[in-house]
Amino acid sequence: MExxxxxxxxxxxxxxxxxxxxxxxxxxxxxxxxxxxxxxAQRYPEEQRDTIQYWNNIKSMPEYKEADxxxxxxxxxxxxxxxxxxxxxxxxxxxxxxxxxxxxxxQVKASGWLDQIATKFGFYDVFNKDLVIVSQTVxxxxxxxxxxxxxxxxxxxxxxxxLQASEVLFIDDKQENIATxxxxxxLGFCFNAHAQPSDVLKQALIDLHxxxxx
Numbered sequence: 480m481e482x483x484x485x486x487x488x489x490x491x492x493x494x495x496x497x498x499x500x501x502x503x504x505x506x507x508x509x510x511x512x513x514x515x516x517x518x519x520a521q522r523y524p525e526e527q528r529d530t531i532q533y534w535n536n537i538k539s540m541p542e543y544k545e546a547d548x549x550x551x552x553x554x555x556x557x558x559x560x561x562x563x564x565x566x567x568x569x570x571x572x573x574x575x576x577x578x579x580x581x582x583x584x585x586q587v588k589a590s591g592w593l594d595q596i597a598t599k600f601g602f603y604d605v606f607n608k609d610l611v612i613v614s615q616t617v618x619x620x621x622x623x624x625x626x627x628x629x630x631x632x633x634x635x636x637x638x639x640x641x642l643q644a645s646e647v648l649f650i651d652d653k654q655e656n657i658a659t660x661x662x663x664x665x666l667g668f669c670f671n672a673h674a675q676p677s678d679v680l681k682q683a684l685i686d687l688h689x690x691x692x693x
Contacts, residue, residue: 496666496687497646498634501584502621505652506672506680507577514573515566523558538614539623579677587689609633621651622659631663648687650680 504510512534533551536543549563561569612630619625627649635642644664651657657667666687670680684690 495646496648496689497638497642499584499587499648499689500630500634500650500660500665501580502649502651502656506650506670507581507584509573509575509577509673510652512570512573514575515569518569518573519556519559523556535620538620539618541618577672577677580672580680583677583681583684583690587684609637621653621656624659624663627659627663627665631665648689 501507533548533555537545537548545567549566552566553559553563559566612626612633614620614626617626617629619629621627631642631644631647634647645666647665649657649660649665649667650670651660651667652669652671652673654669657669660667668680668683670683672680681690685692
């Protein structure tokens with residue numbers, strides 16, 4: 480996936496950006512649990528199952544706990560011999576951070592995502608914890624509009640009720656998530672830290688006057 484090469488075609492840049500929303504998975508950190516699933520796919524190439532659907536349940540269904548995920552995972556992927564405890568350890572070890580992108584976020588001082596990763600990599604040192612939105616907590620996951628509306632409401636509590644959606648930049652690695660943000664009036668920028676250098680994100684932030692020119 481490629482980020483837009485310029486922001487001007489999307490919106491008039493005379494509007495000052497007052498809030499920046501950083502997606503976690505794909506922008507600040509690796510997508511969970513993709514690395515673990517890739518490792519298991521190499522061990523068990525005969526098992527080609529889409530287990531990510533169960534992980535998505537964790538995001539949007541508060542009653543669906545991690546234990547439920549592992550139970551469904553083991554039921555679906557019957558060839559996996561590792562005990563649940565080992566799979567959980569593999570998942571935790573798969574967390575990784577795009578440090579250059581996090582450094583850009585530190586410079587911008589914005590808003591973002593999830594607890595274990597946030598604690599491990601010091602995200603709460605960068606972001607206001609009250610502005611960290613977790614899908615499971617708000618019972619909604621992107622690209623559903625509800626999670627964007629909750630995020631905008633939180634930003635208005637912090638920055639003032641007169642904050643307009645057009646004054647908010649939303650950074651995500653998936654075009655469908657950017658599309659929803661744009662529908663609500665936000666400026667969307669698609670950036671995939673796995674596939675693109677951090678300089679692409681840095682230049683976009685410079686173009687929006689959120690970072691000084693190098």
